Amino acid sequence: MEQTQISTQMRVQGEAAKKAAKRVATASTEEKNKALSLIADELETRETFILEANAKDLEAGRKNGLSSALLDRLTLDSGRIAGMADGCRQIASLEDPIGETIESWTRPNGLKLESVRVPLGVIGMIYEARPNVTADAAALALKTGNGVLLRGSSSAFRSNQAVMDAIWEALAKTSLPKEAVQLASDTSREAAATMFQMNDYLDVLIPRGGANLIKTVVDQSTVPVLETGVGNCHIFIDDSAVADKAVQIAINAKTQRPSVCNAAETLLVHEAWLEAHGEALVHALLAHGVTIRGDASVQKLHGDVEPAADEDWNTEYLDMIVSMKTVKSTEEAIEHINMFTTYHSEAILTESEENKRMFFQQIDAAALYHNASTRFTDGFEFGFGAEIGVSTQKLHARGPMGLKAITSYKYLIHGDGQIK
């Protein structure tokens, strides 16, 4: 398609989503939960159909030379489809945030005010590979009374379309308009670029993917963006840290799932602790298959420690690699973190209340940990029951975003003739 056609088509879909979103916004909790349950059923019923579509995407992906990591993210199987269906049922089981009175108060002139939670409107989502995001995002949007316009990647188009067919089939059995959930019929850059400017139809854009995708959306979108993603997370081991707990936390934060944004990338170690327990830590990391890039003091502890370069402090490895640096004090650790933080998750391991207090006060990140692994920065671990992503911005929502992150509020003012 030509660019203007793509742009027109995207706007048609956005307009349809906006119109349908008005109906979804006023749907009852029962209506929304029923729809989520039917979507879950339909995803399971259509398993064969979805897997066939996915097989075609995978075949094309292999021909086009997709990396094995991308092919893995693209791959669906029975377990992943069951996971999508379970996700929908689990979201149905969460409390409906819409309609909740957040605050209410009365003014001296008798005006009664209340703030009431409402949907955002239409959410635009731009994402890569994973077809499960299609079901996930649709379910989160419907539960919160929002419409959604999904622009997946071309490599996953057949899979996404098969998932969407299931969603539309399910919605057709409900009182809700299926147009509230839209899969962009085009997966080109132009389609994404059109969404960047669709302020008339989109209330927020959420990019889900790598750092480049996120930066492009932030730089080019006039629609407000919920920025998620990059996590150059640090763990600072203070001189008073309990040795075995510190080693366990460092191993967990680095190795339990290294490819995610809340994994630790740099260990900052107090020189006194390093002298007493550094060898044990380095041995444990190496035994878990972690490559260590350390400063001179760390290198002295084991011949397998590689030298760290300046860029290591700035690198989100997302891999079984960790950088290690010796510091003389909590102040120095704070200074280093404030230089290289991506405002995601930072931890201090210490028995000193004073150092903990200083760390919590002086570091500006979404989640600050005392004596725990950074791996807990996650909507489910926080107890939100769902996760849209981890916000690394400070406006609107910060850190793990649950259902409330895709809601807004309005003020209702009850009077009896008040004038100013």
Next chain:
Amino acid sequence: MEQTQISTQMRVQGEAAKKAAKRVATASTEEKNKALSLIADELETRETFILEANAKDLEAGRKNGLSSALLDRLTLDSGRIAGMADGCRQIASLEDPIGETIESWTRPNGLKLESVRVPLGVIGMIYEARPNVTADAAALALKTGNGVLLRGSSSAFRSNQAVMDAIWEALAKTSLPKEAVQLASDTSREAAATMFQMNDYLDVLIPRGGANLIKTVVDQSTVPVLETGVGNCHIFIDDSAVADKAVQIAINAKTQRPSVCNAAETLLVHEAWLEAHGEALVHALLAHGVTIRGDASVQKLHGDVEPAADEDWNTEYLDMIVSMKTVKSTEEAIEHINMFTTYHSEAILTESEENKRMFFQQIDAAALYHNASTRFTDGFEFGFGAEIGVSTQKLHARGPMGLKAITSYKYLIHGDGQIK
């Protein structure tokens, strides 16, 4: 200056604000209130100096042919300077939102979580004429532990600089770094354009001014924007509305201060109410000097009613003009409002609980009124004690923004060795 020089200079100021903001972020309530009190004193001490600078701006403005409205907004006098000083003292008297624990809870694994209110960081503000915004914005930023980079208009540069001199003089007597409050040394378009891209140093941009300024900032800024301003506010008079109250509310919402965003621009009137009370309403409006642009039914009520054109429904007059339209039902009123709303303030005057409920549910605006004037959409009237502006967007803050609108939060997680 050349564009690259302007850009460099703006970034130097942004960097200085960001560095100083870190100190202000951890300042105690006493330190911040002391600074606000000293700023108030210094503004009063320097009255003569500030008025001299203002006189030069006014003289230049008259030579440059500034409109009388702009000259009025630019003009300072003893009363307005006292108003700035009082504003600082009043902001000092408000509760400090920073450090407040918003929520706290414990997870089954023993992790204790809390969300704590923190400053946003550095606020960029781009505004027109009014030099009082300089003191106002500085005071609001300091109270909330934020830095601020102020880019005023060239027509007010001497006045703004004189106000800033007072602020810096006062801050020099405190423990807080004066660099936290920066007045852009350049007032060109390039200076503003540089701010649009200063994501490294600015956490939010707030435009204060006309619709064009706001649109430019929204369209061009990669820094997140808090959009304020445009208010095409409606009042719907339902058939059951009490006649004299409805007339009083309509008169108040239109005439009490027509130049502001919460003034009413369109009156939608139920045909039955119009037949019974329309003449009284039209007479009252005309008696208050309001020009009425009405549909055919309204025109029949008085010879002075001008015909309304299509564009009237879309116009924020900000003047003593009102458009009037007859509707057959609450549904029709809601449909009209949803077509032309700017998401600011909308009112229904009715004795029907059912129609009120429908109106409150189906209209998407920051503030919805029942039987009261739209003029109450204001941070002071809502009881927030301060106002940054009225947000017409749905992310982050909606409606009147008080101190909390320029704060964020961070999660503090207290563990004792938890790993995932």
